[in-house]
Amino acid sequence: MRKNIFLYLALACFLALIAIFFVDGYMGIYDTTYVTVGEQEQIIEPDYWLPQRDAPAGYEIDYYISAEWGQNVSFRYEIDNRRFASYSTLVQASVWQENEKLFDLFSEEKSIGPFDKAIAEWELSAEELEEPVAGTSNQYTIKISWGEVTRRIVVDFYYPEEYYRDSVPPSLIIE
Amino acid sequence: MRTYILYGFGVLLCISGIGYLAVEYVKYLSEPGRLVCLFLIVGVLGFLGKYFEKIGW
Incomplete structure (x- = not known):
């Protein structure tokens, strides 16, 4: 022993x-x-938001994605409860632009068992958004909130190349 | 001698296990948790060193 x-x-x-x-x-x-x-899926891992945990109150991190105007953006949100107790929360997702809420995308009460996961799915359809005039902001912020957590995902819509082709004189287009 | 080889394997497995945990989860640890982990790693290596010194390695 000793x-x-x-x-x-x-x-x-x-x-x-x-x-x-x-x-x-x-x-x-x-x-x-x-x-x-x-066809492209992006995964935002929990560690992406970690700097927000240690930052002073009010400091928020954004995640940026871009989509062609007209494309639908699908979201699958997974909450992983790695605790011995159950967890219930209201999961909400909404679309914002310039600090103004436009509409809700998803709102549902979720109850998650110990060491279990809950999944929420929704889609941002371009038809629901106002088509921006060229030269103005075409960014929308998706705010996802549950409990005291808020995640911000900025979706940047860009016009397809054909849009510019129509407005540019043919002599300036390089094939 | 065989016992010491087994101990050696055990120590290597423990250190690789800690390495895996560090790579996967150290980013999620709180500041006090990281500090305590640092002390405990120093403790593990220090005590192992003393053990090997005692058995004449």
Whole structure:
């Protein structure tokens, strides 16, 4: 026993280390967002929003995606409850422009069991948005909120190339 | 001798396990959690060093 005392102490420290990683690092409530535009899917992992956790109040991080005007943008939002207790929350998603709320995309009460996940899905259709005049802002902010968490995803709509081709004299177009 | 080889394997597995946890989850740890982890890693390496010193390595 006395001969191996340092080995046992090292083992105790190792187990404490594992416990801290599990309790402080793994456990909690995490959210992952999957955004699909056309055939391309982008995954916003929970660690993307981490700087917001340690930042002063009011500091918000945006995630930017771009889509061609007319394309639908699909969202799949996953809340992972890595706790021993159930978690209930109201998940809301809405479209904003210049700090003005335009309309709601999704609103549903979700109850998530221990170590379980809840998935919310919705779609941002270009038909619901006002077509911007060339030269004005064509960005929309999708605010996703649940509990005290708010995520901001900025969707930047751009015009397809043909739009510009029609407004540019043919002599200036380089084929 | 065989026992020590097994211990060596055990130590290597533990260190690689900690490495995996660090890569995956250290970003989610709070500041106090990171500090305690630092002390515990120093403890693990220090105690292992003392153990090997005691057995004459």
